Each structure stands twice: as structure tokens, then as C-alpha cells.
Amino acid sequence: MLALKTTWTLSAAFITLALAACGGEKAAPAAASAASGASAVSVDAEKKEIKIGTTAGDFGDMVKESIKPILEKQGYQVTLTEFSDYVTPNQALAEGAIDVNVFQHKPYLDSFKAEHKLDLTEAFQVPTAPLGLYPGKATALDAVKAGSTVSAPNDPSNFARALVMLNELGWIKLKDGVDPLKASKADIAENPKNIKIVEMEAANLPRSRQDVDFAIVNGNYAISSGMKLTEALYQEPSYAYVNWGALRTADMKSKWAQDVINAYKSDEFKKYALDRFKGYKYPAEWNIPANGASGSSAAASAPAAASAASASK
Known part of the structure; x- marks a missing residue:
């Protein structure tokens, strides 16, 4: 079982079931369309729960204080899992226990996914406290x-x-x-x-x-x-070690994944991060040196x- 610290209480049985999941959402019953005449082409409800995993500390604070509110305004339910190591978050992402993780620089991700044969992709950079x-x-x-x-x-x-x-x-x-x-x-x-x-x-x-x-x-x-x-x-x-948020490669083009990426790239998050995390190294595309x-x-x-x-x- 994966050792993790959550921001909510979970039973051991639920964690086991979550880690066994593949990350896919169950298909919701098709909406009644007779009255509207709409064609029931898709029976999958749009994903509305996003599970984000980070290491404890600043990356978790970014989720709780900024990213979660941004996504909740768009109708998402966001849950955060905080991990105490550098191994479990990638395993949990690959197995579907979480949808996004934020904790690692690209050299580590590249090495880890090659060694463990995981299909994960770096999706966005985040402000990072330097070594x-x-x-x-x-x-x-x-x-x-x-x-x-x-x-x-x-x-x-x-x-x-x-x-x-x-x-x-x-x-x-x-x-x-x-x-x-x-x-x-x-x-x-x-x-x-x-x-x-x-x-x-x-x-x-x-x-x-x-x-x-x-x-x-x-x-x-x-x-x-x-x-x-x-x-x-x-x-x-x-600046090679500014950290990234990672997703399963198969999810990269999904609407929810793009909404997560856009939240981390938004002006709202940028303003929050520049004020809250002074002295950090920021995403390269922000063109702002650490202060x-x-x-x-x-x-x-x-x-x-x-x-x-x-x-x-």
C-alpha cells in the first residue's frame, strides 16, 4: 500500500481500491434526450473531480490557496493528497490514484519514467524553491x-x-x-x-x-x-530543476487536463505566486528571475x- 498523507480521512480499504483503479471515470447514465430531441452520442459524464498529488509544503499550498479555488470556480471538485517521498507520487499517478502530480524536476521525471516504464508527461512548470x-x-x-x-x-x-x-x-x-x-x-x-x-x-x-x-x-x-x-x-x-506538473500522457488533451494546465499558467496564479513565494525560481515562460x-x-x-x-x- 502506498504511504501518503491526505487532506481528508480515508479508510485503508478505500485507498486500496483507489490505487487499483486505472484513472478512468465510470460512464454516467445517458441523459434523457427525448424531450429535447438531442442525440445521445456520448454517455460519459464530463470529468468533474480532479485529484492532485504533491509533496507536503509549498506545492500543496499552491493547490489549496490558488489552484483549487480557480478550478472550483469552473465547477470542478478538487482533492489534494500530500506525499512524504519522491517515489509514490509517480506510481500513484500511473495507477490512477491521482490525476496530476506536482513535485519533481524534469531530469528526475525522465529518469523515473524510463526506469519504471511509465507513460507520463510533463505539462506545466511551477514556482520552485531552489536547492x-x-x-x-x-x-x-x-x-x-x-x-x-x-x-x-x-x-x-x-x-x-x-x-x-x-x-x-x-x-x-x-x-x-x-x-x-x-x-x-x-x-x-x-x-x-x-x-x-x-x-x-x-x-x-x-x-x-x-x-x-x-x-x-x-x-x-x-x-x-x-x-x-x-x-x-x-x-x-x-534553471534545469524548476519543477513540473505531470499527467498521464493519455489525458493530456482532455478538457479537464487543459483546465488544470491553464490554471497554473493563469495571470491569477502568477500574481498569487509572485507575492506568496518570493525568492523562488519561476517558470521559464514567466521571464522573471528569482529574487x-x-x-x-x-x-x-x-x-x-x-x-x-x-x-x-
Whole structure:
């Protein structure tokens, strides 16, 4: 059974049934058309319930505070499921337990759906809190020393981002030509400061700060734990990791899916997001740079990024 946190109470039996579903809506009885003379060409009622899944925190808040009201004004019923990991949301989407998920960047989606043979498609970008290097026991970049400890997310995609960040800072050196989306410990060519990288579940990174010198924390977990983006000592400059909302490929052209996409692209959502999520990286089509990112000054003084990192932008 999939482990998830919902905004409503569900019995275990209902969850099991939901996960076994294929995402299709049952056909509604044909409307009586004799009086109007209409032809009953279609007996499928238009889909009016949309189930959105996100990780806990900012993406869920976007649904509750903006997207849900926008869609409800169009007559939809919107339910939100908040997941506590990066695996379940794609499985739940593929199995039909939810209709849309919002939690991942494209490199992760591409890798996950290829590995698990899932027919999912990225549909729209969402404002995303960037990955950042935050103070732990050390409070400044120049406090790094021989043997400093840095906690980092342990899933391959985000760990690769962490390595690229450490490379940009000059704390490690990656091998020439390494794929920045797939970098691993084996790709570290030099580690002059003997940096000790402590891998752990992304959700545990905020709490790790008391035990390590620095922590590389995913933006959503930083926000949900009460951290401020402006506390970051450095933020990744790449826009390759602005997150996407995903749908089943077969649903992409449906009316309800287009309404979801349009809600996330609407001026109403954009205005809300710019006010509510300052310091985030925004969808590329908005043409708005992240603001309030304290990492910008650090970026200017950090060593130039490796050519591999530049290729990921």
C-alpha cells in the first residue's frame, strides 16, 4: 500500500481500491434526450473531480490557496493528497490514484519514467524553491575547513545536483565531461578539503543541520521546516530543476487536463505566486528571475562552474 498523507480521512480499504483503479471515470447514465430531441452520442459524464498529488509544503499550498479555488470556480471538485517521498507520487499517478502530480524536476521525471516504464508527461512548470547550501554548525562559506561535513539528499538526481553545487563552490572537483544530471561520488576527481558528504533522505536534511557543518537542502523541505530561502549561503544557479506538473500522457488533451494546465499558467496564479513565494525560481515562460536569493553574491565569488554544469542550464 502506498504511504501518503491526505487532506481528508480515508479508510485503508478505500485507498486500496483507489490505487487499483486505472484513472478512468465510470460512464454516467445517458441523459434523457427525448424531450429535447438531442442525440445521445456520448454517455460519459464530463470529468468533474480532479485529484492532485504533491509533496507536503509549498506545492500543496499552491493547490489549496490558488489552484483549487480557480478550478472550483469552473465547477470542478478538487482533492489534494500530500506525499512524504519522491517515489509514490509517480506510481500513484500511473495507477490512477491521482490525476496530476506536482513535485519533481524534469531530469528526475525522465529518469523515473524510463526506469519504471511509465507513460507520463510533463505539462506545466511551477514556482520552485531552489536547492541551497544552508549553515549548520558553520555559519559562513569561508568557514569550510579540512574534514567539513555536508549533508545532501540521497536520491541520485538530487545528489548529482549537490555534487555540481559543491563543484561550483570549489569544494570538490568533478571529472571533466561528467553528466551533471548523473554525477555520483565516483565522478569526484579531487576533494582537496576532504569534504565528508553525508547522504540521507531529503526530508531529514533540515534536521541534520545540528549535526553537520553545512546542509544541502531541497527548497520545498527548507520551506516546510520553517527555514527561509534567504538563509541559504549559496543557491544553485541552474534553471534545469524548476519543477513540473505531470499527467498521464493519455489525458493530456482532455478538457479537464487543459483546465488544470491553464490554471497554473493563469495571470491569477502568477500574481498569487509572485507575492506568496518570493525568492523562488519561476517558470521559464514567466521571464522573471528569482529574487531575494542570498546565494547570488556567493555565486559571484565562487569559482566558475564546470562546463558540465553550464550545460545543464
